[in-house]
Amino acid sequence: MRTRYFARKLGFYLVALWGALTLNFFLPRLIPGNPVEALLARMSQTGNPPPGEYKALQALLGVGGSNIASQYVHYLGQLAQLNLGVSITDFPVPVTTIISTALPWTIVLVGTATVLAFIVGTALGALAGWRRNKWLDSVIPATTFLTAMPYFWLALLLLYLFAVLLRLLPLNGGYDPTLTIGWSGPFIASALEHSILPAVTIVLAQLGGWLLSMRNMTLTTLSEDYVVAAEAKGLSPRRVLIRYAARNAVLPSFTGFAISLGFVVSGSIIMEIVFSYPGIGYELLQAVQNSDYALMQGIFLVITIAVLAANFFVDMLYVFIDPRTRQQL
Amino acid sequence: MSITGPTEVLSAAPATHPTAGLLNRLRAAGRRLRDSPRMLTGVVIIAFFVLLAIFGPLLVHNPNSFVGPPLAGPSAKFWLGTTQSGQNVLDQLVVATRGTLEVGFAAAVIATLVALAIGIGGGFAGGVGDEALNLLTNVVLVIPVLPLVIIIAAYLKSGGLAPMIFVIAVTTWAGSARVLRGMTLSVRNRDYVLAARVSGERAWRIVIVEILPNLSAFIISGFIFTVIFAILTQAGLAFIGLESPDTLTWGNMLYFAQNDEALSSGAWWWFVPPGLCIALVGTGLSLINFGLDEILNPRLRMYKAPKSR
Numbered sequence: 001m002r003t004r005y006f007a008r009k010l011g012f013y014l015v016a017l018w019g020a021l022t023l024n025f026f027l028p029r030l031i032p033g034n035p036v037e038a039l040l041a042r043m044s045q046t047g048n049p050p051p052g053e054y055k056a057l058q059a060l061l062g063v064g065g066s067n068i069a070s071q072y073v074h075y076l077g078q079l080a081q082l083n084l085g086v087s088i089t090d091f092p093v094p095v096t097t098i099i100s101t102a103l104p105w106t107i108v109l110v111g112t113a114t115v116l117a118f119i120v121g122t123a124l125g126a127l128a129g130w131r132r133n134k135w136l137d138s139v140i141p142a143t144t145f146l147t148a149m150p151y152f153w154l155a156l157l158l159l160y161l162f163a164v165l166l167r168l169l170p171l172n173g174g175y176d177p178t179l180t181i182g183w184s185g186p187f188i189a190s191a192l193e194h195s196i197l198p199a200v201t202i203v204l205a206q207l208g209g210w211l212l213s214m215r216n217m218t219l220t221t222l223s224e225d226y227v228v229a230a231e232a233k234g235l236s237p238r239r240v241l242i243r244y245a246a247r248n249a250v251l252p253s254f255t256g257f258a259i260s261l262g263f264v265v266s267g268s269i270i271m272e273i274v275f276s277y278p279g280i281g282y283e284l285l286q287a288v289q290n291s292d293y294a295l296m297q298g299i300f301l302v303i304t305i306a307v308l309a310a311n312f313f314v315d316m317l318y319v320f321i322d323p324r325t326r327q328q329l
Numbered sequence: 330m331s332i333t334g335p336t337e338v339l340s341a342a343p344a345t346h347p348t349a350g351l352l353n354r355l356r357a358a359g360r361r362l363r364d365s366p367r368m369l370t371g372v373v374i375i376a377f378f379v380l381l382a383i384f385g386p387l388l389v390h391n392p393n394s395f396v397g398p399p400l401a402g403p404s405a406k407f408w409l410g411t412t413q414s415g416q417n418v419l420d421q422l423v424v425a426t427r428g429t430l431e432v433g434f435a436a437a438v439i440a441t442l443v444a445l446a447i448g449i450g451g452g453f454a455g456g457v458g459d460e461a462l463n464l465l466t467n468v469v470l471v472i473p474v475l476p477l478v479i480i481i482a483a484y485l486k487s488g489g490l491a492p493m494i495f496v497i498a499v500t501t502w503a504g505s506a507r508v509l510r511g512m513t514l515s516v517r518n519r520d521y522v523l524a525a526r527v528s529g530e531r532a533w534r535i536v537i538v539e540i541l542p543n544l545s546a547f548i549i550s551g552f553i554f555t556v557i558f559a560i561l562t563q564a565g566l567a568f569i570g571l572e573s574p575d576t577l578t579w580g581n582m583l584y585f586a587q588n589d590e591a592l593s594s595g596a597w598w599w600f601v602p603p604g605l606c607i608a609l610v611g612t613g614l615s616l617i618n619f620g621l622d623e624i625l626n627p628r629l630r631m632y633k634a635p636k637s638r
Contacts, residue, residue: 016468023472027480141367141616148557148611150564153583153604160592160600171593216622266475270565274587284476285569288483296483300476307473 002319009315013308020304024297025075056086084301085294087287095298098283103302106279109195110268113202114261121207122253125214126246130237132219140215143208151267155201155274162197170194172276198275202268206260213256217249224248251322257314261307269303368620374613378606382430385423392420392577400596410598413589421582422602428578429560429607432490432497436559439498441552444505449544452513453536463510469503478562482571490576493566497559505551512544550621557611564607579603 040054078084084095128140146154163171175191221227222245230244269281276282280299287295390396395415396407403410409418451462478496485492516522517540525535541548566572567580570588574581586592586600 012464012467013471015464016471019468020472023477027484141370141612144615144619145608145612148615149604149608150561150568152565152568153600153607156583156587156592156600156604160595160597164592164595261473265473266562266565269475269479270568273569284479288479288569288571291483293483296480300480303473303476308471311471 005319006316009312013312016308017305020301020308021076021079022072024301025072027297079301084298087292087295095295098295099280099298099302102278102280102283103306105277106268106272106281107306109198109277109279110202110264113199114206114264116199117203117206118210118253118257120203121210122214122250124207125211126218126241126249128211129215129218129222129249130241130245132215140212143211145208146204147206147208147212149205150270151201151205152270152274154205155198155271158197158201159274169197173278175278194275194277198268198271198277201271202264205267206264209260210253213253214249217252218245221245221249254314254318254321261310261314265303265307365620365623367616368623371613371616371618371620374609375617378426378430378610378613381423382427385426389420389423390417392416392424400594400599402596403598409602410596412585412599413591413596418582418599418602421577422579422606425577425579425582425603426606428490428576429563429580430610432494432563432578433556433560433610435490435494436497436501436563437552437555439494440502440555440559441505441548443498443502444509444551445548447502448506448509449513449536449540452510453517453532453540455517459510463507466503466506466510469500470507474500475562475565478566479569479571482566490573493563493572497562501555501558501562505548505555508547508551509544512547513540516540516543546621546624550618553614553618553621557614560607560610579607 082096084099086092087095087098159171162169170193173194175187175194227240227244230240235244268279269284271277272279272281273285280303284296284299286292287299393416396417397411397415399411399413399415401407401411401415407417407419409422411417412421447462447466451459451466478500481496482493485496522535522539525539530538563572563578564580564583567578568584568587570584572578572581572584574584580603582603583600586596586603591597591599
C-alpha cells in the first residue's frame, strides 16, 4: 500500500523535474534570432566575452547540432554529467562550483527560519482559534499586514532600524570577511550574528500565513462531533485542543507547506540581495547583472530540484502523520 | 432584523423589474459590508488606492523633475522629502500607484482567465484531458515561480509593462486553477446540473449558467490572491532592476532608493512609503478575502455576543 503511494508521488515529482528541465531547455530558444549571437552581443555590453565563448555557448545551449531533438538529448546528457557550463561572472569557474559554495548558506538560513516560522505560527494559530475573540485573535489583522509586505522591504526596515540607527547588528554579508571560513568558534559566532536579521525577516514574513490558516482550521475542527464528544467526556481543555482539535487541524497546513515553499524561496532570494548574504539569491543577482545565462539557468535548476525534493519529503512525512492516506491507497 | 423582514419581502415581490433585483442585491451587499468590519476596511483601502491611481497623476507635477535640494527630509513643501537628485517623493509615489496597480490587476485578469479555462474546462470535461491538465497544474504549482520569472524577464529585457504582466500571468494561474477544478468536480454531478444535461442544454451554456455562478466567490477570492501575488512579484523584479526604469512603480522607486544608498544615508522617507503602500494594498485585498471567507464558511463568522450587563 505504502509503496504505491510512494511510487505515485515519486512519479509526479519526476514529471515535474522533467518539466522544469525542458522549460530550461526551451527558454534560450525563445529569444528571436540566433541565441548564441544574441547572448554574445549582450555579454560584450557588460564586458569582454572570453575567447572560445561562441563554441562554449553553443555546446552549453546545445544549438550547434542538427535538429532540435538531438540538441535536446545532448542537453540532457550534459546535465546528467552535472555539466552546467562555465560562469562568465567569475570566468572560468564552473557553475557547479559557484552553486555548491552558495547553496549551504541559503539552505541553512531559509530552512531553519521556515521550520521555525511554521512551528511558532501553527502553535499561535491553534491558540487564536481556541480562544477566539480574545486578544490573540484580534492580532490577526496585524499579521495580515506582515504577510502583505514584500520580504525585501521588511529586510530594508529591519536593516535600517538595527544596523543603521541602533548599530547593534552588521549591515551586510554572511560573516566577518577578516575571518577564514571553517568550523572555528569566532567564524560560527560571526555567521550567527550575520544571520539574525535575515532569519527574523523570513520568520516575521511567514508567521502570519501559518497563523491564519491554522486558526481557521482550528475553528472548523472545533465544531466537529468528535471534539464535542471529547469535551463531553470531561477531558481537560488542553488535551482536547492538542490531541483532538490541533492534530486534525494541522493537516491542511502540511499540504500548504509544499505550495508555500516555492514562495518562501522566492521571497528569500530577493531578501538575500538586501543583506548581500552570500547565498544562492545573491549569486542569481550577480548572474542577472552580468548576463551570465549559464549561471542563471544552473541556479534555476538547483532551486527547482531543492524545492521538489523538499516537497517530496513533506509528502512522505504526511503518510506518517495522517493514517488515512495509508488506508486509502 | 425582524422589522426589516416584511419590507424585504415586499420589495422582492415585483421580480419583473430588473432594477429592483439589482437594488436588492446592492442592499444585501451593503448589509454584508456593515456586518464585516474587516471587509469594510479592505474595501475602503482599495477604493482609496484605485481612486489615487485614476486621478492622482492629474493632480501632481512631473515626478521626474528636479524640484528641490537632494535628500531633504519631510517638510511643509515636500511632505515626503526628496530623492538623491531632488525629486519630490510624494509626486513619485502618487504617479507610481497607477503603474503598480495596472500590472497587478492586468496580470491577475489574464491569470484568472487561464485558471478558469484550465480548472473549469478540465473539471467539467473529465477524462484524459482533465488528468493531463491537472498534472500540468500541479507541476506549475511546485516549480518555484520567482527564479523562473527572473530568468524570463532577463531574457525579455525590453521596455514597458506588457512583458512583465505576461510573465507574471503565465506563472501564477495554477493555484486558482486547482481550487476551481476541485469545486467544478463537486458541482458537476449535482442534481440541477444533471437536470440541465438531461434537458439537452449545450455544454458551454451549462458551464456559464449553472456552474460559473456557483463558483463566483471562489473566482473572486482567487483573483484577489493573484493581484496580491502579482504586485509582490512585480515589486521584487523591479527591485533587482529587471523592470524598465522609464515606468514609475513602487518597486522601481525602491530600486532607485537602494541603488542611491538611501539606507546608509538615513533617507527613510524615500524607501519607507513605497513599501508601505505595497503592504497596505496587500492588506486591503487580504481583508476583502477574509470577508469572502466568512461568507463562504459560516463557521468562521464572528458572532458578537450581546453584553450581559
